[in-house]
Amino acid sequence: MVWLSFLFVVGFILIHLFSKSMKFLKVLPRSRFLSLAGGISVAYVFLHLLPELGVFQDELQGELEDSAWRFLEHHIYLIAMLGLVFFYGLEQMVKSTKRRHEKSNRQHSKDGVFWVHIGSFIIYNALIGYLLIREDYETVWGMLLFFIAMGVHFLTNDKALRATHQEEYDKYGRWLLALAILAGWGVGLLTEVNELIVSVLTALLAGGIVLNVLKEELPEERESSFSAFCSGIIGYSILLLLL
Incomplete structure (x- = not known):
């Protein structure tokens, strides 16, 4: 399914490059589609990614006895929690630093915050590109569901990053995130990471996906649609369970 995974990589790239032009994301104060996308992403994490971590944990049993990483044999979910904490801390750092720099008008420092923030999402996207080709999908439908979940998640992330960094994101960020997906896919095509x-x-x-979804859904000023959020969770969960 290499050819299909490449088509989905192209799809991810197009999402990053052209999400700015998608008018249904510009509904104010909040697009119902973004709440629907949040529900889909949450369903994917809890019904696919987290169970997959359980599989990873079972496969690591006995292999890390003499390693500094042996605690992962029983606590892989701790890493997911640390992922949530890491991305939350990063978001808080970006917001507080951005406010301080806007008051003092220090453009160089603002640029530094942008690169730190985008750097973390480059790793995030590269991993998604890698999983697209290296994860063991039982059917074509499994890969399609991965593409749908991550595609709508990228739309949400793009909107949030563009709101935070504005011109910098459109000039540099979206291109780097698109290239990161292609790079991750290329690494997966050429080699298999430990x-x-x-x-x-x-x-x-x-952890990062859960945090990014909650960050976009929970603040009161978002005026998110609970019905759309639940529709995303229920509809996507049914698809996952049927497959």
Whole structure:
């Protein structure tokens, strides 16, 4: 399914490059589609990514006895929690630093915050590109569901990053995130990364997705649609369970 995974990579790239032009994301104060996307992403994390971490944990049993990483044999979910904490801390740092720099008008420092923020999402996207080709999908439908979940998640992330960094995101960020997906896919095509590393990065990704969804859904000023959010969770969960 290499050819299909490449088509989905192209799809991810197009989402990053052209999400700015998608008018249904510009409904104010909040697009119902973004709440629907949040529900889909949450369903994917809890019904696919987290159970997959359990599989990783079972496969690591006995292999890390003499390693500094042996605690992962029983606590891989701790890494997912640390992923949530890491991305939350990063978001708080970006917001507080951005406010301080806007008051003092220090453009160089603002640029530094942008690169730190985008750098974390480059790793995030590269892992998604890697999983697109390296994860064991039982059917074509499994890969399609992965593409749908991550595609709508990218739309949400793009909107949030553009709101935070504005011109910098459109000039540099969206291109770098698009290239990161292609780079991750290329690494997966040419080589297989150590399973321990993949399991840790997948756990971090799960925590990051949960945080990014909650960050976009919970603030009161978002006026999110609970019905759309629930529709995303229920509809996507049914698809996952049927497959």
